[in-house]
Amino acid sequence: MAGAAAIPCVTLSTGHAMPVLGFGTGSSRAPPDLADTILHAVRLGYRHIDTASFYGTEPVVGTAVAEAVRSGAVGSRADLFVTSKLWISDARPGRVVPALRESLARLGLDYLDLFLVHWPVSTDGGAQVEFDMEGVWRGMEECHRLGLARSVGVSNFSAAKMERLVSLAAVPPAVNQVELNVGWRQEKVREACARHGVVVSAYSPLGALGTVWGSDAVMESGVLHQVAAAKGKTVAQVALRWVYEQGVCFVARSFNRERLEQNMAIFSGWELSKEDKETIATIPQKRASQGEYFVSPDGPYKSVDELWDGEI
Numbered sequence: 001m002a003g004a005a006a007i008p009c010v011t012l013s014t015g016h017a018m019p020v021l022g023f024g025t026g027s028s029r030a031p032p033d034l035a036d037t038i039l040h041a042v043r044l045g046y047r048h049i050d051t052a053s054f055y056g057t058e059p060v061v062g063t064a065v066a067e068a069v070r071s072g073a074v075g076s077r078a079d080l081f082v083t084s085k086l087w088i089s090d091a092r093p094g095r096v097v098p099a100l101r102e103s104l105a106r107l108g109l110d111y112l113d114l115f116l117v118h119w120p121v122s123t124d125g126g127a128q129v130e131f132d133m134e135g136v137w138r139g140m141e142e143c144h145r146l147g148l149a150r151s152v153g154v155s156n157f158s159a160a161k162m163e164r165l166v167s168l169a170a171v172p173p174a175v176n177q178v179e180l181n182v183g184w185r186q187e188k189v190r191e192a193c194a195r196h197g198v199v200v201s202a203y204s205p206l207g208a209l210g211t212v213w214g215s216d217a218v219m220e221s222g223v224l225h226q227v228a229a230a231k232g233k234t235v236a237q238v239a240l241r242w243v244y245e246q247g248v249c250f251v252a253r254s255f256n257r258e259r260l261e262q263n264m265a266i267f268s269g270w271e272l273s274k275e276d277k278e279t280i281a282t283i284p285q286k287r288a289s290q291g292e293y294f295v296s297p298d299g300p301y302k303s304v305d306e307l308w309d310g311e312i
């Protein structure tokens, strides 16, 4: 199996190993042959697939996982690491375990490797309500206790929210998945997570170019173009290698077979120099994923600043 050993793993606080590179399936333009592309990625050596109830890709991920096992691309389901996420409409005590069971039914799986609270946001009957962090987390802990999710974590949590979560958690969060790339380094979140043994996973490591909120700050960065040219690598490879060298895991999305190979060919044989990293550190910082849809004058978050606790 070409490259099967090439993607390293990190050990989560639960003791389970997570491949540092995940195959992202969150896209408004998922192709009709996505199951084949995922299967191809598994044959290349991808072992971690990132989905969410919100993405609508759980059924197709389930099809690909079943086919990967059936065709012998992997020995068993246990060779794969599947992440899914609790959407905001289910982020209420009492809805967490049922929502995970519904995700598992769509995936055709009996457990998830990682279940994340997608946003620190909650809706009830379509209206946004106060996010009950403790109540929702008790539900996540129950998912873990029932064996339905081997590890549980969060996404889009600021450093301040991480501190609060850790202080109330009986089962500590294993992962915080946040926007992180050369153009939004997330130093505060990384420090908070490191303090509490929480693994940071980067979403949009390439800047999510092509999404409504994505930015060209990564792929069109003059600095990255220079480093890439000097190293004989692509801009995407330099961007991903930078994330990896920060000790951060990442979920990258490509539905193109050549780019899938390119993105996993960053783990050995080269590294960024001290000078490269110093130049990359000069890239201006700007959050692309603001979460402005979760902000309204009469809602629990009255500004983007409140949503991110001023970390913006």
Ligand SMILES: NC(=O)C1=CN([C@@H]2O[C@H](COP(=O)(O)OP(=O)(O)OC[C@H]3O[C@@H](n4cnc5c(N)ncnc54)[C@H](OP(=O)(O)O)[C@@H]3O)[C@@H](O)[C@H]2O)C=CC1
Binding pocket: 023, 024, 025, 026, 027, 050, 051, 118, 155, 156, 177, 178, 202, 203, 204, 205, 206, 207, 208, 209, 210, 211, 234, 236, 237, 251, 252, 253, 254, 255, 256, 259, 260, 262, 263
């Ligand atoms: N928790 C959360 O709130 C969020 C989680 N996510 C997760 O993270 C994943 C990745 O983030 P995402 O926002 O999709 O964006 P990425 O930063 O991964 O960027 C994806 C874009 O980069 C292109 N691309 C990928 N590889 C290369 C390459 N080697 N060279 C040039 N272009 C490349 C892709 O095009 P092509 O397919 O043509 O290669 C695609 O247009 C999502 O799919 C999702 O699973 C994303 C957003 C929010």
Ligand SMILES: O=C[C@H](O)[C@@H](O)[C@@H](O)[C@H](O)C(=O)O
Binding pocket: 026, 052, 293
């Ligand atoms: O409605 C909200 C947005 O689409 C936002 O929720 C997504 O960007 C999401 O975080 C993702 O994981 O892709």
